[in-house]
Amino acid sequence: MEELYLDNAATTPCDPRVIEVMMPLFAEDFANPHSTTHAPGERAAKAVETARAGIAALIGADPREIIFTSGATEANNLAIKGAARYRARHGDGRKRIVTVATEHKCVLESVRDLASEGFDPVILPVDRNGRLNPDHLREAVSVPTALVSIMAANNETGVLHDLPVLSRIARDGGALLHSDLAQAAGKTALDVRALDLDLASVSAHKMYGPKGVGALFVRRRPRIRLEPLFSGGGQERGLRSGTLPAALIAGFGCAARIATRQGEADARHLAHLAEALCNSLHARQVAFSINAKDAPRLPGILSLRLPGVPPLALMEQVPELALSVGSACSSADLAPSYVLTAMGLSPEEAAESLRLSPGRFTTPASITRAADLIACAAQQVRGAGPAWNRSRSDARI
Numbered sequence: 001m002e003e004l005y006l007d008n009a010a011t012t013p014c015d016p017r018v019i020e021v022m023m024p025l026f027a028e029d030f031a032n033p034h035s036t037t038h039a040p041g042e043r044a045a046k047a048v049e050t051a052r053a054g055i056a057a058l059i060g061a062d063p064r065e066i067i068f069t070s071g072a073t074e075a076n077n078l079a080i081k082g083a084a085r086y087r088a089r090h091g092d093g094r095k096r097i098v099t100v101a102t103e104h105k106c107v108l109e110s111v112r113d114l115a116s117e118g119f120d121p122v123i124l125p126v127d128r129n130g131r132l133n134p135d136h137l138r139e140a141v142s143v144p145t146a147l148v149s150i151m152a153a154n155n156e157t158g159v160l161h162d163l164p165v166l167s168r169i170a171r172d173g174g175a176l177l178h179s180d181l182a183q184a185a186g187k188t189a190l191d192v193r194a195l196d197l198d199l200a201s202v203s204a205h206k207m208y209g210p211k212g213v214g215a216l217f218v219r220r221r222p223r224i225r226l227e228p229l230f231s232g233g234g235q236e237r238g239l240r241s242g243t244l245p246a247a248l249i250a251g252f253g254c255a256a257r258i259a260t261r262q263g264e265a266d267a268r269h270l271a272h273l274a275e276a277l278c279n280s281l282h283a284r285q286v287a288f289s290i291n292a293k294d295a296p297r298l299p300g301i302l303s304l305r306l307p308g309v310p311p312l313a314l315m316e317q318v319p320e321l322a323l324s325v326g327s328a329c330s331s332a333d334l335a336p337s338y339v340l341t342a343m344g345l346s347p348e349e350a351a352e353s354l355r356l357s358p359g360r361f362t363t364p365a366s367i368t369r370a371a372d373l374i375a376c377a378a379q380q381v382r383g384a385g386p387a388w389n390r391s392r393s394d395a396r397i
């Protein structure tokens, strides 16, 4: 049974070119990049700095504005908690932290955690298409606000926020602006200067790089100050102590350079695959709707609702199809996706939704096969009727 991977929004495979760049840094060039008293250490340090420049170039930053972390989760925590704590410690009275209901859990929980430190978390709603109404942000920042955090692209639906407009509102309100770019970077053109961002998070494993490495963009002019999350040797300009994983970072840099060159072609490929998938499902008479259908979205993420077909029952029929229900981090608890319910879907509608995310290495032939498998499984699940669905999904819980 050949496996078919349609879960690139959860993580992408490493591009073979990325693996090639990483291998020597695990083997002969293993030295500590901070040990610059010897040649091997210098070589590792050079690999790190080359990567830093590649990542900076992808998002229009200066290399000195890139701080390496273990991933976007850590970068988001560092941005949000670091900026809030620095401001509070230096006598800034602004306590409000504003974000959006459909953000990744690591953003939402970072913002919520700050309540126990005297901050005032505000979580703004979205509309049926997963978009934030600019007026809601304007109203929120009319109260003095320390920080606004709004993602560029959503990981469950692919919905793109109107960042240029939202950025201006945050700026006019005097707040710092952070954006989680984990899904958008490398998938759509992004420029931290054009967007006037102060802080931005990226992750290697969402752009065909390795897991376990990410970065935070920290603006230099004007300089954005952060309180570090951990104490230690003061690496990464004092913002992130710990020995840098030179091999992972070199892979990340390579992935970023490939994305800079190939991002547009990837996007065309993904748009083509998504269209082919929808057309094939229609041709096979599968009833479905696209969540956030009318919003601008990333081409590689399709959140589909198949009425009467619980995704778990479908996945039981086609175990060779790797897709996801909600997002990877929350699919263990089987609760309907909070992202979809925030968009106004009922818990039942949200529970009938699944996410298909093809990637750079997905072929048109595998999309046709996925459509065949889904059509066949949906027919069996629907044919078996609601009683079967209920007892089978109960059994799974």
Ligand SMILES: *Cc1c(COP(=O)(O)O)cnc(C)c1O
Residues within 6 Å of the ligand: 009, 010, 070, 071, 072, 073, 074, 104, 106, 151, 153, 154, 155, 180, 181, 182, 183, 202, 203, 204, 205, 206, 212, 213, 214
């Ligand atoms: C994957 C993802 C994260 C978490 O990134 P890690 O590098 O796995 O910690 C954060 N935000 C978004 C939008 C993501 O898609």
